[in-house]
Amino acid sequence: MASSPTNTAGVQHIADEFIAAWGQMAGAWGISRTMAEVHALLYIAGEPMNTDEIMDRLQISRGNASMSIRALLDWGIVSRTHKRGDRKEYFEADQDVWSIFRSIVRERMKREVEPLLARMFEIHDRCPPPDASGDPQQQQDLASLQKRIERMLEFFQTLEKLSQRFAGPSGKGLETAAKLLGKMP
Amino acid sequence: MASSPTNTAGVQHIADEFIAAWGQMAGAWGISRTMAEVHALLYIAGEPMNTDEIMDRLQISRGNASMSIRALLDWGIVSRTHKRGDRKEYFEADQDVWSIFRSIVRERMKREVEPLLARMFEIHDRCPPPDASGDPQQQQDLASLQKRIERMLEFFQTLEKLSQRFAGPSGKGLETAAKLLGKMP
DNA sequence: TCCCATTTTCAATCATTTCTGAAACTCATG
DNA sequence: CATGAGTTTCAGAAATGATTGAAAATGGGA
Numbered sequence: 001m002a003s004s005p006t007n008t009a010g011v012q013h014i015a016d017e018f019i020a021a022w023g024q025m026a027g028a029w030g031i032s033r034t035m036a037e038v039h040a041l042l043y044i045a046g047e048p049m050n051t052d053e054i055m056d057r058l059q060i061s062r063g064n065a066s067m068s069i070r071a072l073l074d075w076g077i078v079s080r081t082h083k084r085g086d087r088k089e090y091f092e093a094d095q096d097v098w099s100i101f102r103s104i105v106r107e108r109m110k111r112e113v114e115p116l117l118a119r120m121f122e123i124h125d126r127c128p129p130p131d132a133s134g135d136p137q138q139q140q141d142l143a144s145l146q147k148r149i150e151r152m153l154e155f156f157q158t159l160e161k162l163s164q165r166f167a168g169p170s171g172k173g174l175e176t177a178a179k180l181l182g183k184m185p
Numbered sequence: 186m187a188s189s190p191t192n193t194a195g196v197q198h199i200a201d202e203f204i205a206a207w208g209q210m211a212g213a214w215g216i217s218r219t220m221a222e223v224h225a226l227l228y229i230a231g232e233p234m235n236t237d238e239i240m241d242r243l244q245i246s247r248g249n250a251s252m253s254i255r256a257l258l259d260w261g262i263v264s265r266t267h268k269r270g271d272r273k274e275y276f277e278a279d280q281d282v283w284s285i286f287r288s289i290v291r292e293r294m295k296r297e298v299e300p301l302l303a304r305m306f307e308i309h310d311r312c313p314p315p316d317a318s319g320d321p322q323q324q325q326d327l328a329s330l331q332k333r334i335e336r337m338l339e340f341f342q343t344l345e346k347l348s349q350r351f352a353g354p355s356g357k358g359l360e361t362a363a364k365l366l367g368k369m370p
Numbered sequence: 371t372c373c374c375a376t377t378t379t380c381a382a383t384c385a386t387t388t389c390t391g392a393a394a395c396t397c398a399t400g
Numbered sequence: 401c402a403t404g405a406g407t408t409t410c411a412g413a414a415a416t417g418a419t420t421g422a423a424a425a426t427g428g429g430a
Contacts, residue, residue, distance in 0.1 A: 010313050011326055017311075018334065028215060028297035032388065044333055051407080061390045066408060087398075096331075097340040111211035119206040126202075128195055141196055144415065148229055148280070149203065155282040158364070163233040218417065246420045251378060272375065272428075299379080 008104035015044045019058075030108055031075075034060055035068040039077060039093055042101075048081045076103045098175040105167040109160065117156045124149050200229045204243075215293055216260075219245055220253040224262060226279055228285075233266045261288045262315035283360040290352040294345065302341050309334050 009088075022040035026033045037058055042049060071090055072078035076149045077100050081090045094100050127146050130139060213217040222243055234242075240250045254276055257263035262285050268276045279285050280327060311325035312331050315324060 008323065011323075011330055013311060014211065014308060014330060017308045018305075021301055025297055025301050028293065030213060034388080042263075044330065046329055046333060062407085063391065064389050067389090070408085073403075089407080095336075097336050101340070112210055116206055116210050120203075123199060123206065125204045127199060138193065138196075144231055145196055145199060145229065146229060149199075151282050154364065155286070247377085248379075248421065249419055252419090255378085274377080315401075 017042070018044050029104055030112070031071070032068070034058070034064055034070050038065070038068045039072055040092035042072075042078055042091060043095065045093075046095065048083070048092040050086075050088040050090050052088070054091075075107050102167045102169075105163055106169065109167070113156060113160060113163075117153075117160060120149065120153050120156065126151060143182045200226070203229050204206055214289055215297075216256070217253070217310070219243070222255050223253045223258055227257075227263055227278035228280065230278075231280065231359060233268070233277040235273040235275050237270075237273070239276075260292050287352045287354075291354065292350055294348045294352070298341060298345060298348075302338075302345060304335065305338050305341065313323060 019037050019040040023033045023037040026036035029036065038054060041054060041057060048096050051062065051065050051069065054060075054069070055062060058065075060068075069078065072091075072093075073080070078091050079094070081092055083090055092105070122145070127149070128142065132139075132145070199269060204222050208218045208222040209369065214221065223239055226239060226242060236250050239245075239254070243250075245253075254263065257276075257278075258265070262279050263280070266277055268275055268295050269282065275340040279288070300311035309331070312334070313327065315328070317324075
């Protein structure tokens with residue numbers, strides 16, 4: 001490296017802190033620590049890196065690096081690139097923070113909320129129909145059970161609709177919505 | 186129990202399915218499976234239950250029950266009650282789905298986003314000031330590093346402001362916002 | 371005060387998730 | 401089609417997180 005060692009070290013150190021901070025958030029986003037760190041590294045580096053560079057920088061095994069990168073590709077927040085005259089694959093992170101956020105929301109809705117919603121519809125449908133001949137207390141319990149499930153169902157349906165609309169793959173839906181809401185009195 | 190065994194079993198079974206579905210979502214909300222199950226049980230039961238009832242129903246140990254309840258109290262989605270003539274403590278779940286959601290959002294912001302935000306401010310402040318005497322390439326790198334951190338910072342600040350506004354402890358902020366947004370063309 | 375029903379804590383155990391490293395696989399190139 | 405740089409897979413090891421159960425703490429009432 002031709003540049004001043006002090007400054008280089010400084011930049012590296014700042015990047016490391018950023019990566020560490022990001023890694024600690026991992027749980028909150030539903031991804032593993034390493035996966036978050038790889039993403040942070042690619043985001044903060046701002047330019048494509050290959051597997052070996054990532055391994056060296058984060059001190060992780062090849063297998064781990066490969067799996068984390070694969071997962072990030074699946075989430076749609078990292079993409080493949082190539083460099084002329086180099087057979088290695090390079091990876092770069094989406095640099096638009098709101099787009100990253102949308103991808104994460106979208107993916108989590110798909111993985112967590114959609115199955116739950118389906119499950120709740122099933123459960124709701126399985127509720128026995130009201131039966132006037134039975135014990136009134138029992139009928140009462142059944143009715144309020146149904147009501148509670150319906151309230152949940154309605155909530156998750158609203159959530160689902162909102163996410164489809166504002167975290168959909170196209171457009172800046174979420175960002176504009178956020179700014180609008182943020183300005184309202 | 187005086188009521189028809191068939192129906193009682195039916196209600197129990199439906200409740201069990203609901204609890205199981207909820208438990209699987211646990212990861213997504215940043216809580217443990219058991220904690221989610223206890224909450225689901227109290228929500229679906231709709232009336233206060235004591236520790237022993239919860240233990241029996243979910244087949245968990247006393248320690249586990251105690252810790253899960255405590256955590257739910259901390260999150261603010263379950264509250265203590267008492268029954269006259271009974272020294273046991275009873276617990277009941279908030280029945281307003283949007284209020285539950287607000288509590289969860291609020292708590293997670295506090296635990297995950299706020300520390301990260303603080304950390305990022307620190308990191309940003311630690312960025313060395315521009316130094317015209319240095320290597321131009323190095324200056325360039327530093328500048329774009331700063332820009333990336335700033336973009337993140339701005340994003341999380343917006344998120345924080347939004348959450349304070351709409352998930353704050355008072356009012357139906359989130360629900361109305363959601364309905365508004367959901368209706369916009 | 372002491373008693374006893376109840377709740378909380380915590381070290382040990384158990385379960386789950388994550389990581390490693392080496393073998394298997396892929397595929398452009400000579 | 402044989403080579404080897406590059407990538408993926410996966411069985412076991414390591415780390416992390418959840419659960420138990422029994423002992424300690426709490427607190428209301430005699």
